Amino acid sequence: MILDDPDKFKCPNREVTHVSASDENAIKPSLGMALVPIVLTLLVLGIQLFYFGDFTPHIPLTIGIAITGLVGLKLGYKWPSIEEGAFHVINISMPSVSILIVVGMIVGVWIASGTVPSLIYYGLKLLSPEIFLAAGMILCSTVSVSLGTSWGTVGTVGLALMGIGAGFGIPMYWTAGAVVSGAFFGDKISPLSDTTNLAPAVTGTNLFDHIRNMLPTTVPSMLIALAIYFVVGFTLIDTSQVSFERIDAITSALDDAFWISPIMLAPALLVIALAVKKQPPIPSLFAGAVVGGLMAIVCQGATMHETFTFANSGYSIDTGVPEIDPLLNRGGIQSMMWTISLVLLALGFGGALEKTGCLQTIIEVIISRVKTFAGIQTSAILTSVATNTVAGDPYLSIALPGRMYAPVYRGIGYSPLNLSRAIEEGGTLVSPLIPWNAGGAFVISALALGIGDGNFENLLYIPLAFACWLSPVIGIFYAMTGLFSPKSSDEEKQAWQDAGEPIATIGA
Template sequence: MVEEKKPLEKKEMSLIWAITPLLVMILTMIITVVKLEQGPHIPLIVGTIIAAFVAWKHGFKWDEVEEMMYKGIKLALPAVVIIILVGLIIGAWIGGGVVATMIYFGLKIITPAFFLVTICVICMIVSLAIGSSWSTMGTIGVAGMGIGLSMGIPAAMIAGAVISGAYFGDKMSPLSDTTNLAAGLTGTDLFVHIRHMFYTTIPAAVIALVAYGLLGMKYKNSSIDQESIQQTIGVLDQSFVISPWLLLIPLAVIVLVALKVPAIPALVVGILLGFLSQIFVQGGDVASAVSALQSGYVIETGNAMVDELFNRGGLDSMMYTVSMTIVAMTFGGILEFSGMLQSIMNQILKLAKTAFSMVAATILACFTTNATCSEQYISIVVPARMFSKAYTNMGLHSKNLSRALEDGGTLTSVFIPWNTCGVFILGTLGVGAFEYAPYAILNYTVPILSIIYAAVGFSIVKISEEEKQEILNKEIAEA
């Protein structure tokens, strides 16, 4: 007869012991990411080791610590599956000409009078198509900087418009890794999460576009050099079959979302359509289409911007995010199931007694994590585990938490000069965080709206006592 394992019993820990692994991880993160310019994986592993030591110090056996890590990883598995599918769909859509078609028609709408509005909208379109703010800024953003500067528009202003547009898609695209992380780690359906973000993101986008329209009015008589844009359009035209019919592929996914089809089947349909498009529309062979799914699309056009944008996607490209998620959740698993997070939360919850204070505390925690850990992903992963049960206990739907994580984590990362996002933008667009911050309008308007909504109760969704008890019982069963 197989002996059943006893459920893990969380220990009562002092706040000092509970925050020690976090403090060590944050210090290691600052040194590794900012000083050594390396990734966040090793600091997370160091934090995991310290967390394991603290758990052992408080009476947990090693096999129990291992179980905590495995439980943490299990919590992230839904997000990992979606992230893998995202890599496949990016490769399929690039290979199938879908992304090229969206960029082609986006570039066609540039006009001198409304350059800031136009470049922001183009970055929105591109980032929605590929789910990556960094790739959008590193390609369309770089081109936009050159074009805008030739019109006499300040670099900080152009950078702000590019960043707002790029992060709109990074936040709202079902292909975005941060969007999938926020949804997956809170147990929220991906498209339920995206629909709930409409309340804060769409009004903020409108505010940003109106502001860019007003800011750009003084440059309406400036001339624009169309050479670089026309060159890019020409390269796209030569390298892909451009057809408005290809826009039916992302439209099909949107329709499936509207019909409330679950995320995985909807994404699989998008992958299949992109795969078939690469073969039957673009004229590629099956081997190259499969290669685009596995290792990403490969193209050499001689145009640096086009090559940078389109040489990406595939399963392999998602392994960094997958590995980071797994490592982060081993750390989070120990903090969660040993009782360390509960000790920290007990202190926070003494102040967070209402939906308003809970959302405000979540956004503040995300921003603080961005500033201390210097990594956008961690600003979602750690607060997700810290606040998940608190939202349930307060009778708040998980989509309130997933939205707050993105409002406070994804978007505020750009305001920290030593955060990986701030460092990337400086190196790519040549503008520092303190310079472009006033013009990254979407990025600070969204968290402000989120806090205001929580204060007045707008779009704050609650769950019934039955739903609350069902969630708590499920958590107990999985513990």
């Protein structure tokens, strides 16, 4: 293919780092060399996860950074330059890390304030076990679209739903699958979501055109997932074995330990109201944490010092009910440090791979071998999935393929709206399905899935998050059939010409 200067393709706040003067002798890696750090890192990661049975991807990713650094040195890069590339990616992802910190505060404080206990209490009272999974997915979808953050939804409403599911005797992995399906649906189509804004920015498309073009894959995947959860609730999960004595024990324990009232839902309603008014997510979430802290003091009798402790170290209580104690004894900024450290290492690994040209080489080889729109579209989706898997960073899985594939779509006469949809499907939606990815690590930590010591049963949430993997599958089907695959409009062609956008041809 013809791809003139890849370094000119940029996205907001994330420019490709150019070769500095100290790297003037650096060479582009061959495909074999580009695959070395990826293959070796995945090998070490596999040994850690499946041979040792230890779910701590941190050290394998650290080794991956070191291997990438050695490859970079072999290619002629200087270590300060490789380090700069890794830190650059970490730096521009700080808003996401900030959300993790605030969500940690919210979880601890909202438990102490009675917000999460009230959600669990009323959920057990109002929902029936048969419709729980479907209703949980709908609830998470609604909240996530309003907030524009899947992580915030998972850490608050999702946590409460885990408690309700435990009360109904529903396996954790089923509940987690429904929560993830709903929460990341909102992160895909909410105009407040950072990834939903990043994808059209990278590909040069309009935000709301991008959202509309995602509906043909999003709506069917959500409806199919909803139908599956309904069927499962009424057939596969034996709700006749639900112990109402256990439910009564849980609601009684919550009623004894907290003041349960609809008033306790005020912090959650405040955050949703701020989101509807299109306020920035971090101050909106922080406002919810502040109101939750005040309610913990005024309504639940906590002291200010205790409230600060809940925000920092998490909430702690012994209700004597094993189904809910693990869900109530959590939260706080410190509880997020495991996830944050994993996110930072994954981002550093992705940044080093990008700086040394390894990811770019692999993507260029893929593009050079496809000759049809179906091949390009499928490759864009799978490249985002692969970047998510290797780099562990949902932002890089959107930004890098979007930047590299955009000229090809212009060259074959198809709208970049197809590309922006592809990288959202392979980037945003697949992120929570990869345990060592930032999204997957957060889901496992926030929902208390207890992965570790060889206990991988709860990883079954991955295939059960139907909406997340059905959407890219439907996207590939559309690519093969030509359905919902818009061609370039005259306005788009004129805009590319006026802007001097690069155009690449395939198979050349």
